[in-house]
Amino acid sequence: MIGEYLSRALGQQFIVENRSGAGGLAAIEAVGKSAPDGYTILVTTDRVASAPHVLKLGVNPVTDLSPVIQISRQPVVLAVHPSLGVASLAEFLALARARPGMSYATSGVGIHQHVAGEWLQKLAGSSSRSSLIAAARRPPTTSLPGM
Amino acid sequence: MAMLRFLGGLLALISLQPVASSAETWPSRPVRLIVPVVAGARPTPRRA
Numbered sequence: 001m002i003g004e005y006l007s008r009a010l011g012q013q014f015i016v017e018n019r020s021g022a023g024g025l026a027a028i029e030a031v032g033k034s035a036p037d038g039y040t041i042l043v044t045t046d047r048v049a050s051a052p053h054v055l056k057l058g059v060n061p062v063t064d065l066s067p068v069i070q071i072s073r074q075p076v077v078l079a080v081h082p083s084l085g086v087a088s089l090a091e092f093l094a095l096a097r098a099r100p101g102m103s104y105a106t107s108g109v110g111i112h113q114h115v116a117g118e119w120l121q122k123l124a125g126s127s128s129r130s131s132l133i134a135a136a137r138r139p140p141t142t143s144l145p146g147m
Numbered sequence: 148m149a150m151l152r153f154l155g156g157l158l159a160l161i162s163l164q165p166v167a168s169s170a171e172t173w174p175s176r177p178v179r180l181i182v183p184v185v186a187g188a189r190p191t192p193r194r195a
Contacts, residue, residue, distance in 0.1 A: 003180050013177040024183030031181050040179045047183065072152065108185040 002043065002071065016043075023108040025057055032059030045074060051110035076116045096124040 003014040019027035028048055034040035042048070048061050059065070078089070086092045096102050106113035 006178075010174060012174040014180055015177055016180045016182060018182050018184045020184045024185050027181045027183035038173055038178075039176065040181060043180050043182050045183075070152075073149070 023051070023055070023110060025051055025055060025110075028061065028065075029058040032061070032064035041068075043071070045112060047108070047111040050112050050115045054110035054114070074112075076113055078120070093120075093124045096121075 003016040006012075006014040017027075019030060021027070022029075024044070024047060028042060028044065028051070031040055031042040042065065048065070051057060052061060078092070080086060080092065084092075084095070086095055104117050106117060108114065
């Protein structure tokens with residue numbers, strides 16, 4: 001959508017390249033190591049800020065990238081299977097404290113959802129870090145029903 | 148409000164100035180927008 005708009009507005013082709021690898025970090029590294037000529041632009045979530053604190057990154061986002069604009073805001077929501085029987089965050093935290101080892105799913109290690117999950121775990125006083133990391137490596141669509 | 152922020156962001160993006168010290172008008176050639184994706188992720192199917 002952004003690429004199409006820019007192409008029309010500026011009369012030049014904007015090519016969107018979906019880059020996978022290392023949970024999306026390969027794309028960040030590719031842009032960080034590209035020629036600083038304004039023709040290779042990173043469009044990402046705030047994983048560019050959170051991931052280096054969890055995973056090894058081949059570039060330093062602070063020195064190798066320059067922020068230009070914030071395009072949008074992305075909320076992080078907490079969703080559970082209806083059969084879990086919780087209807088509020090307080091009820092969920094109470095259940096998490098009563099059931100150590102609960103897992104959750106995100107779309108990747110080191111992204112903002114993962115960081116939010118770790119923060120929530122700290123609030124809950126849970127101590128199931130390893131299982132949470134393992135769950136985060138699985139696609140949410142397959143791991144969520146198994147909560 | 149979210150749409151206004153989005154449009155504001157687009158306007159800021161199209162006002163980018165050339166990064167290199169060159170007299171050429173940006174962009175004079177195709178620009179690559181690199182988007183990180185997580186392997187295995189797929190669009191959520193729409194419900195009927």
